[in-house]
Amino acid sequence: MNTALVWFRRDLRLADNPALSAALAAHECIVPVYVHAPHEEAPWSPGGASRWWLHHSLNSLDRDLRARGSALHVQDGDSLAKLRDLVVATGARAVYWNRVYEPAAIARDVDIKQALRDVGIDAKSFNAALLCEPWEIATASNGPYRVFTPYWRNLRARLQPHPPLPAPKRIPTASAATSTIDALGLLPRIRWDAGFDAAWQPGEAGAEAALQRFLDEAIGDYASARDVPSLAGTSRLSPHLHFGEIAPMRIAWELEQARCGGKESFLRELGWREFSHHLLFHFPHSAERNLNPAFDAYPWAPAAPRQVRRWQRGRTGIPIVDAGMRELWATGWMHNRVRMLVASFLTKNLRQHWLVGARWFWDTLVDADLANNTQGWQWTAGTGADAAPYFRIFNPVTQSERFDPDGAYVRRWVPELSAIDARSIHRPWTDPATLRRCGYPMPMIDLAASRGAALAGYDAVRHKNGDD
Incomplete structure (x- = not known):
């Protein structure tokens, strides 16, 4: 029987799936396969929130395949070795997949395509993303x-x-040895994901x-x-x-x-x-280094793990920043406007390197995407692609007053402040007695002074690069 493998990666759907459609058009039988190989994505292997989503998305895909007479063949190990084993076990003549675009994945896929073709296996890739x-x-x-x-x-x-x-109505499938999705151990052992189920429907x-x-x-x-x-x-x-x-x-x-x-x-x-x-x-180096090399001279503050920990926990004393960080921890997601504010606070007010924030987002976001995460953090830090002729520093207070004027967002995620009126909720430190009663901290840093330090750092960059 004319059989092909369809290698699922980050194309976990049946409708509008070019690799699946092409395989079904050219072969009598296919083997849908997922190979779990996070080590091949290092140094950006999926974080905890991504693994949670992946677990549920794979289960959803498997259910959809079974409804069409098929099943997802789950493997765990090196991608090329597992694909070769399945080719031998099923007699497959071809392997189809949809492309991914991270630097490590591109290099891996180039090697796999060549290795398969070297032994007479047709290997075809498509754009689905x-x-x-x-x-x-x-x-x-x-x-x-x-x-x-x-x-x-x-x-x-x-x-x-x-x-x-359209999604195929029927998928004729050859059987092969497989692992279970549960065996991949994607879900956390300590269940910090309680709020995820209420917030999301993966698949x-x-x-x-x-x-x-x-x-x-x-x-x-x-x-x-x-x-x-x-x-x-x-x-x-x-x-x-x-x-x-x-x-x-x-x-x-x-x-x-x-x-x-x-x-x-x-x-x-x-x-x-x-x-x-x-x-x-x-610019594949931008996942780890500044896209704009001029900012290699930026004087970041020394590592400050205690400050970073307060930022991660939503205990900075800046309500809109804390609301965003708590929403992230509870749901694995954060509103995009607030992402810019918490990133600006970390990189400009605390002057911590943007990679500190990028790595935290990588582990805690269900939508952690290397391209988006990298570009977002570098844009806010000022080290990436940006046409702005100035050093952007968001004021979290004025931003909160503008985009959350009645304090509804802050009240939802920082309930200690729920009784404070709309005029004061964006800057509650103006009433220290009330703060002490509700257990909310004073700001961990002076916004105006830290803004000045960030601008001084930018002036140092300009001076070193001869821009003044």
């Missing part, structure tokens, strides 16, 4: 972009959304539900509501996109069909995701 391949967009001088607006202008002009491929059905909720309830007001953390004004599709439970092209197609405002604003956010992958592909 991006609107456009990172190498397909270039500047007029045929180089990579470093600024988002011209990049987006180029991508938007060529973007032609197309309808998604393709969950992605579909999130998309429909967004289109039905939020897309019309997206341009204005997206910055208000107390509202359900964002799509919350980011973890579904990261694990490939839905494709960005599917979202772009649905947006094109919708008759409402907010479409271009949200499509632009998908463009930021594309831009992040563009940057990581062309």
